[in-house]
Amino acid sequence: MPPTPFSPEVVQAVTKHMNDDHAADSLLICQALGGRPAATAARMTGLDGYGADFAAVVDGTEVEVRIPWSRPLSERAEIRREVVRMYQDACEMLGVPPRQGDGRH
Template sequence: MSQETFSEDVVAAIARHMNEDHVEDSVLIVRALGGLPDATSAVLTGLDADGVDFTVEAGGGSVPVRIPWSRRLTERAQVRAEVVRMYDEARAALGLPQRDQNGAH
């Protein structure tokens, strides 16, 4: 089966942005959507058309976590929209107030 992927440069740029600017957002996402409510850190390590991969510190160890997108992605701009959707969904699942609509995401 052919799997659409993003170029290494695109994946590296997205990972760098998430790991530098949205560290806490990634933790919320893996806590709520990755099934690790005790996660203390999450590093985005990769992504493709079907999901996003993190290395997560939880329960005293490091574990890989893959979270599927809501649909197959084919364009870089869709990644941002999916990450924002995941973040909003994670906040709701964790009972946190929704982010300020003027937030930098």
């Protein structure tokens, strides 16, 4: 696998934004797409061109969860689109209505 196309600064900015502003989204994503339906909390721990890494709390223990993107990514703007897609897919799988007018920042 080639090295990640994203700098450490981009990874830090994205993970900080997800953890500060979208922790509930990360939880839904880990529950539905990460195969951790019993997770009670989640945080993004990293990402690369092939997927996102999370730490999910299951039965009081933090476990690693890796969720691949739908395709390899190389541009920062693609990360946002993929996370939004993952959130929307997770909502659909779990029967949770997505936030209305979600412009996602």
